[in-house]
Amino acid sequence: MPRVRNPILPGFNADPSILRVGKDYYIATSTFEWYPGVQIHHSTDLANWTLVSRPLNRAAQLDMRGNPDSCGVWAPCLTHDGSEFWLVYSDVKRKDGSFKDSLNYIVHAPTITGPWSDPVFANASGFDPSLFHDPDDGRKWFVNMLWDHRRRAGGPQNRTMFAGIILQEFDPKAGRLVGPRKNIYGGTALALTEGPHLYKRNGVFYLLTAEGGTGYDHAVTLARSTSGSVWGPYEDHPDKYILTSKDHPLTALQRAGHGDIVDVEQPDGSLKPHVVHLCSRPVTQKRRNVLGRETAIQPAHWGDDGWLYLDNGILPSLYVDLPGARDDDPATSAYWQPKTYTWKDADLAAVDYSAINGAVASKLHPDLQWLRLPDPSRLFSIAGGQLVLHGRESIGSWFEQALVARRQTHFSFDAEAVLDDYQPEDERQFAGLTVYYCRYNFFYLTVTAATPEDAGVFPKGDQKPGRELQLLTSEASFPNGTLETPLAPGVPLPATGKVRLAAQVRGGQKLQFLYATEADPELKPVGPVYDASIVSDECGGHPVHGSFTGAFVGMAASDLNGTALDARFDEFVYRPQHDPLDRWLKGAERGREVLTDQDGRAVGVVGAHRIQVGLGNVVGGRHKADTQRLAALAERLRLRLLALAQLVPQLRLDQAGHHGVDAHLLVRAARRALGQLDGQALGQVDDAGIERAAQHGAGARAQGRGAGRERQGAAGADDVVLDENLADDNAAPELDAEQVLGVVQVGVGQGAADDLVDGREDDVVHGRQGLQGGREGGLVADVGDDAGRGHGGRAADLNDRLAEPPDGVGDALLRRRHNGDVRADGNKRLGGAEADAVAKVVQVGQVVPVGAHGARNSPRRAANDDNLLADELVCVAHGETCGAGVW
Known part of the structure; x- marks a missing residue:
């Protein structure tokens, strides 16, 4: 099968829930405070994905006004019961402190594009809900993590608040949860157990969970009930985690966790399990994730012991074999092509994105989203061949801010927006281009009114001030939200005319703003070179990894006078770039x-x-x-x-020129090759050997055989035992x-x-x-x-x-x-x-x-x-x- 590089959904696409219906695959991901809620992508080959639906696109389903940053829609679960689609989701109203205020809902639809029903309230006991349809008796079971706000003695307080996974039956006719509620699983010692998904195979119930928090200790764990009852008891996987990168900071895909399982049809008609999961690709030595949490996929298999194992081991593989090929050639790949967003009537005549952005925003390109508000007409409209932003509250407001933006999906890119003859009355009205993460974390290049002292002119009577460029920045300013205005004075602009505003981001590390006018159309830098890694999960506010979205770039307009001054944009351009700072370059x-x-x-x-x-x-x-x-x-x-x-x-490279194996398989292959040189195989490293070494501790003896000699040495607590009795070389990869x-x-x-x-x-x-x-x-x-x-x-x-x-x-x-x-x-x-x-x-x-x-x-x-x-x-x-x- 073709080899594809992870992630399969780049940029902010977290908490994937995957579903197969016939030949079609669907992935639902979290959207948090961005509207409309939940992104659903479609594919027929797992390699190439298209956004087909954002189901929560009207006020009856989702209203996030007042929701703090990184609250809103958490961890949706998409399922199909044989007749219709079901979607469950959390609307989290608070995430700091001891309370979460998480409201869980259920909607359903006959097709993936809708119409999606009004929501049914399920519970508010925790977050990350999931719905399981028992294939044998048709009953539906609702699971979610249980949040306990109390500070109890014994153990770190943040861990005691993650109080396990609870189960209750859902009655679709009554439209509510019924019967007893039971805590069925407490998790492993890694704790912070969340993201539950239930499955049933050969009469055994399996419970997949996420643990360790969604930072660098994240992991996917698996438990099962062999009693024949969905109520358990549940025993842990023998390896504890089936997927994690928490102990391997050099692995390409970091923060791996929060997964879901899907059966993938093979060329021979058989079904092979795969695991989708979130991951991140950090930049800079500070390990910041500007693209947020992305979606990756790993092939798996069921072992003879009835447990699920990833084919390439516990570490997430960068390269995987999938049914379909993906064009990654920068010259032809859709991922690398520039995007120009315009709003001319002729271009939009045949466009209908209502299944994605709702009826009011049906002409807005699916790449673009706004924040929190179910009625986008208060924030923007499309008229006269332009996107018109209606200036509202300040950038970073949790209620109404006129901001339309797209995800950053590349480490390096250029973005440009053409603002048409914006005429602010004073410095409280401004509009422009923003690189945005949240209210505490953004860069904003604006056109605004020059203050008298900046312009050197003191207006008389009704004389209007001139215009100027001004930078507004909030760099990891939690909790105070301090604003900086580094241009003093601002850069003077012509009194009328269009202004082209641009941002160049390189390697997720450097950000330079530029501008041009109709009179001087060549782009010129303005302001300093900023640290682009600031717009990341790690700097979004609250503790490290307390923010869950990703960097956006787009257009914004603010009117602090409350008069809703319009800002008209002719076009918005997003142009991916290759740069030496990119993580994938030489x-x-x-x-x-x-x-x-x-x-x-x-x-x-x-x-x-x-x-x-x-x-x-x-x-x-x-x-x-x-x-x-x-x-x-x-x-x-x-x-x-x-x-x-x-x-x-003699180890050969495969046709694709890459191999995403983990350490165990690589060691096995390398040692087999060395054993051939020595005339005797050295054996295999496996988890049992590692476990024995850990048990023996510092006094363990590492034994191996090479060229007829035995080597010995002290092994540390996590050392690997080389045991000549473990000589199975199955699945050793072929590499050069x-x-x-x-x-x-x-x-x-x-x-x-x-x-x-x-x-x-x-x-x-x-x-x-x-x-x-x-x-x-x-x-x-x-x-x-x-x-x-x-x-x-x-x-x-x-x-x-x-x-x-x-x-x-x-x-x-x-x-x-x-x-x-x-x-x-x-x-x-x-x-x-x-x-x-x-x-x-x-x-x-x-x-x-x-x-x-x-x-x-x-x-x-x-x-x-x-x-x-x-x-x-x-x-x-x-x-x-x-x-x-x-x-």
């Missing part, structure tokens, strides 16, 4: 060191700003000694990975050396890097004794204390046990590479083939410096660059980074 263009082969092709990248103890503790030199030690260790890792890559040339390097770096290498990136400050303090750089057989062993505290205890001692070439090739390479000697004699003479491999590695491993890595971050970081822990390990395969994001 590392050479991003100020890093690039590893090249003999032909100059990039095979890997080494940066110097990823691995940081305690998320920044090293800045300022607080851990300078450890910094230097770990920098040396990173160099050892880089050379060993090169050696591994070149020693497995280049890809092995990349996935080892992004997969196996994660074990050593996890805690250096994700480590908590106290864990680093407790774990300093674990940073034993010179220890034979250890990469970065036992980061964290001996008991493996929290994140600080998760570091696999993988250097010699997984990633070392056989017969001392790695050590010989290290010694000779540092001495500038390409001979490979080391402690022992290597065979001819091994010596050739070492020489090849030395030749291939030449490092090409392409720029100072620290200077581009900030003056402070540049000044303390020697205190940064090296190295970021990212593979560049076919000109793209293979899995890790730009931090």
Whole structure:
């Protein structure tokens, strides 16, 4: 089947609920405060999706006036009972503090495009509701998480508020929940259990949930009831989580969680389960997610034990095989084509988007949305070939603000809006172009009236002031919502005429505004270069990951005088761009060191700003000694990975040129190849081995067999046991050396890097004794204390046990590479083939410096660059980074 890169729904498309009806697939996602509510996309091949419906598009179904940012529609569930579609959803009125005020409703429709019924109120006991139709007896069951507002003793208070998953029967004839209500599942120790979905297979009930919160600890868990009763009891999956990236900060798809299961029809007519889930792709070393939470998909299978497993392991795969192909060519792909939105009568004559935007906004393009208000006529209209915004309350108002915008779906793009002869009376009227996340977090380039002191003119009588450009910014200003006006004075504009306003965003990191006038049509920069990563979930207000949407760009108009002054827009343009700051472009263009082969092709990248103890503790030199030690260790890792890559040339790349395997499968493939070189298979790494190692703790013995010799060494709490009795090589992927390097770096290498990136400050303090750089057989062993505290205890001692070439090739390479000697004699003479491999590695491993890595971050970081822990390990395969994001 064709290979497709995740996410399948890029940009803000969170909490996916998937459904198959015949040959058609539908995904419903959350919209929060954006109107209309719930997005439903359609596909026949899982690769190419089209927005076909926003069901909640009238006041009877949804009125969000007054809803705070990131409240509104949470986690819809879309199902079909054999005769009609059902949609359940939460309208959350409050999310901070101890209360949630979550109202849960049910609507239904004969077709996916409607008409959708008025809602039936279900309950208000929690959020993330779901409706399950029992295929055997036809009964309908309503599940949701239970929110307990009380602060009870015992455990962190925020976790006690997530009080489990409750179940109650729904009677469609009575239009209400009936019968007893029972708490059927309390979740795992990860807690924050939410997002429930029920399924039934072979008489067994399965309960899929999300846990860990929707940040970097997110996960998908699975439980089942084998009693034959939907009431349980429910037992946990043997692996606890079936999907998570919480322990692997180098994985491309972060924050993976909140999933749903669908059976996908195969070419032979059989059905194969797949899991859709939300994920994020962070930018900058601050791990900010400007595109919000996106939708990805993973193939799965039912094991002989009756449990569901992802085909590629617990980590979300960047590349998956799907029934359909997707055109990702920038020259032809719909995703990469520019969009120009106009409102000329001739263009709109045959347009009817009422199934998406409702009757009043039936001419508004589906890409565009507004905020909270069920009656869009108070905010905008289409007249005279223009989009007319009726100036309302201030940008960020939770009631009425005239803002029409689209999702940012690319890390780099240009946006432009042409504002036609806007004539403000004073500085309280302004309109323009905004890059927007929420009331605490936006950038707004406006046309407004020049104040007398700015214009240098004091109007007399009814004389109007001139016009000027002014920037209004609110940069992560929670809780005060402080506004900044950096242009002092504003930029003078002609008294009349059109103004073209533009924004250039690059890599989700840099934002530059520009403008042009009819008299001077060339775009010119205005204002400073802003940090575009500010418009992200992490900076939207409240604690980290307390905001749930994504960045938008669009048009806005404000009239603080209350007179609803119109702002007329001729057009709005969104133009995707490729830029060196993009996470998927060549590392050479991003100020890093690039590893090249003999032909100059990039095979890997080494940066110097990823691995940081305690998320920044090293800045300022607080851990300078450890910094230097770990920098040396990173160099050892880089050379060993090169050696591994070149020693497995027989591993072949698949036709698509990519392979989205997880660490387990990669290790299995690499070790099988190394075993062939040694003349004996080394065996398989599996979860049982990992579990045994964890049980044995620091005293565990890591055993493996290679070339007839047994290697031993101390293993940390999360180390992997190499057991020669686990020799099953089934499903080992076929990769070439280049890809092995990349996935080892992004997969196996994660074990050593996890805690250096994700480590908590106290864990680093407790774990300093674990940073034993010179220890034979250890990469970065036992980061964290001996008991493996929290994140600080998760570091696999993988250097010699997984990633070392056989017969001392790695050590010989290290010694000779540092001495500038390409001979490979080391402690022992290597065979001819091994010596050739070492020489090849030395030749291939030449490092090409392409720029100072620290200077581009900030003056402070540049000044303390020697205190940064090296190295970021990212593979560049076919000109793209293979899995890790730009931090």
